[in-house]
Amino acid sequence: MQSSSRNEILNKLYKCNDYAELKTNKARIDYLLTKVIDYDQAKSVLKSNIDNVRQKNGKNLVLAKECKIVADFYLQQVSLGKIDHKYKNLQHALEYYTRAILYMPLFEDVQMFARLYARKCQVHLQLDENESALYSIRMALDILKTYGQNDCVPMSTIMNYTILQVNCLKILSHYTEAIEMIDEMLMKLAKFPELSSEERQIVSTDELMKMKENIQQFISKNNDVKETVTAAAAEQQPNDYFNYRIDHRCLIRQSPVVGRHFIAKYEIPEKTCIYQEKPYSIVIEQDYLHKKCSTCFKELKYKFFPCLYCTEIVFCDRQCFEQLYNLYHHYECGIMSILKSLTSAAVHVFRMVSRISPIVAYQTETSVALEDYSIDDFIQESNQRLVHEKDKTMDEKIRAYKMSSILWHHNTKHSQWSNVHHIVVGVETAIILDLVHNMSLNKSKEFMLNFIDMVVVGIRRIIFNVFGWHEYNEDWSLRGHIANCQCLIGSLVNHSCVPNTNWEFKNGQISLTTNRMIKKGEEITITYGPNKDMPYDRRQERLNHYFFACRCQACLKDALCGYALRCIHCGDDDDNNGPVPFNVPLNNEPVLSGQCLLCFKNIQIFNQTLMNIKNV
Ligand SMILES: [Zn+2]
Ligand SMILES: [Zn+2]
Ligand SMILES: [Zn+2]
Ligand SMILES: [Zn+2]
Known part of the structure; x- marks a missing residue:
């Protein structure tokens, strides 16, 4: 689909009442493919589009x-x-x-x-x-x-x-x-x-x-x-490869309320790097494609070895090129610009699925074989920590994919709440996967709908689950957005508006450093964007995208200062009752989050009544 026709489809769906009433992704995908576009026609349009772009981005x-x-x-x-x-x-x-x-x-x-x-x-x-x-x-x-x-x-x-x-x-x-x-x-x-x-x-x-x-x-x-020892020789230390490293003073815990989170097992001093990770999936922004090696993500400086088939990405040398080409670049070679026009989340999904093949990805998400596989299992596997993707067995690759897919399972709102844009982009991504991997997706309608549903959910998951890798000027103003990175372990760290660690990227590797002393037993937190200097409403509005009410010190204080109702479940007297905060969704109508920040119990009252109470 050309971007103009995509906008037409989006507009049509936005205005369509029938569509708005559909509650599941599958029903919405089905509607799109029966009432709005024809799968085969869309596929042939995309095919000629891909052929054109491949030709344009090919060597000349x-x-x-x-x-x-x-x-x-x-x-x-x-x-x-x-x-x-x-x-x-x-x-x-x-x-x-x-x-x-x-x-x-x-x-x-x-x-x-x-x-x-x-x-x-x-x-x-x-x-x-x-x-x-x-x-x-x-x-x-x-x-x-x-x-x-x-x-x-x-x-x-x-x-x-x-x-x-x-x-x-x-x-x-x-x-x-x-x-x-x-x-x-x-x-x-x-x-x-x-x-x-x-x-x-x-x-x-x-x-x-x-x-x-x-x-x-x-x-x-x-x-x-x-x-002088050559720089290349100094850089090569083959034995210290890792996918992620966690300081022994940190522990990953599970709680029924806040899910997986990091806590300090022992006291951790200020300015300690407690975690590093090479992201599972990185998508470099257009402006940086010729500045960073697409395999090792190091600054290229004087190095320049382009993909031998397309003109879109560049590497340090032949080794970096061959590694990525064999891993997954041969699937996307020449059509990166088309994938990118969908959203970078679509590129993540395209790659993750291509790495183990779309059919295997589908089986991994739906079959019973890995049903019991958990985040804890992933954390316990030393090969997931120490073996480079290129050296992993297919089984290990599949389990890494599974880990990425279960990261958000505890929150089903993510699967259900897909907007028109996600659906349309998901359908397009699935068609491109169909074309590149010769899947003949529309042979079975049931399978097609399920597969596209998986892609749509995947896209949504990525949108809410990536870290932005940015570049700053000396005065800390933003110089540029380098890439989006999905970190399997990093995603387990929770948000706070007054976080006790700062995260940063270097050479495509994320690290967390404590910004103050962390006491034994304290939760380790980062910020997902909002910080205590923003007004309460603005903070909650942004955090609503992640479907949770922040219970950090700053939010608790603000909530107690009137931006919340008092919980009816907890506390003996009025002062000890926990706050139940208002969320401010995109339309700026405040609604009650429903959940007490202290005892986590739900309170059901009509929002209008609450508005009246709040205004008193
Ligand atoms: Zn490289
Ligand atoms: Zn290429
Ligand atoms: Zn907060
Ligand atoms: Zn309570």
Whole structure:
């Protein structure tokens, strides 16, 4: 559905009284598919839409070549000795080589793809960006080695690039690696004595020996020169992988009233990081897709390795690309923009379902096999904590999916209260899943309705269950919205308008840090947005989206100050009676939450009567 036709459908449904009276998702989906749109027609419209977008977002040799010509021109200006605009020309060259890499269809010309990285390396060297130069030439050689096997890459090209890499290594004082590379080249030369004279001209054994001597002399002259460890090597610590980590002083408890929550088992000092988690699912916003690696979510800085098939996302390197492509990107490759136009929650659901396949996801949510599986079971599994998704067995992946689906089961309001928008977007998401996974969803109407219902509930669950990853300026003003993240364990932490911990994201990883000393037995809380500086009404209005009345210190105080009724169940005298607060829903008509903040018992009185009491 194009966005215009989606708006038409939404308007039609908003005005439709029959539709408004339907109480279940399935009835609403059925109404949409029988009275408003035809499934097959909607599917064929979406299919042609997907084909168009895939084509547009696909690699394009012509565009790549055009960018390369522009880049070559700027680089040429510099080599011709035009000093005036040297810096500017180099910057332009860099920009266009980068663009060319983005558009370049690797499999149509592996050598050109590598050449673009090699040129980029030369530009970086002239700009004195040596780490970036080393990175680029490594990419060039890696590409030739990985994809160039059947391509008869001339020995001279590999030699040329290797010498460029040796130079970068030398500048960055990685001498040992530089000498290793020279030794490798010497061995290759010895192995292929039949090189043509042309190739011999580029590099000879004598020259290589001279280069090696030169570096060795340099080392002995500067005996105290310490080799800088490459950043990449320092970053790699394969043994400390985790999906989440919780401080031993924290405990996850279950209560019939507030559900799962974190408490302090022992006293925890201020400024302690008590929990870290790599989200189960992250959807990066459009503006950040070329700034963050889509696999490890680190800032890309000088790194730039695009998906080899679409122009939509970028990675640190080939390893990050291959990992994500195999996990789930091959399903969404080229159509991210379509999925995103639905809502980022739809992208989350699309990915989560694609990762284990839509049918398995459906079975996981409906079959009895995992019926007993609980949040506690998930927490007890060490593999869910310590094994990377790419190394998980299918069973482990299914249980992680199950965990995400049971996070909100204790609150069925979420499943029932899906608005028109969720229904329409859910139907669209299901059709795209149908197309991508060849499901033939409409073979059985019952299954189709159930499946779409699952997608709709999933979308709703995500909307209320994600953390926003933001970027701030130095004065703490908002710089940008980076991504939405679903954290399986983080979702268990409850809200308070005066939270005792602050949460933040770094490299796609959330962490909680205490903002004061937390006493033994105290609940650990974060804010879902509202804080004590907002007026009571405004706070409750926002928290109403999550279907609970906040019982934090600030809300309790405000509720006792008149923004609430007194509970008839608890307390001996009037002063001890718990408050039953008013909620302020979207239409600004205050209604009673019905639940006492202290004893949690429900009070049923007509709202109008309550309004009168409140106004007295
Ligand atoms: Zn990465
Ligand atoms: Zn792609
Ligand atoms: Zn509160
Ligand atoms: Zn009470």
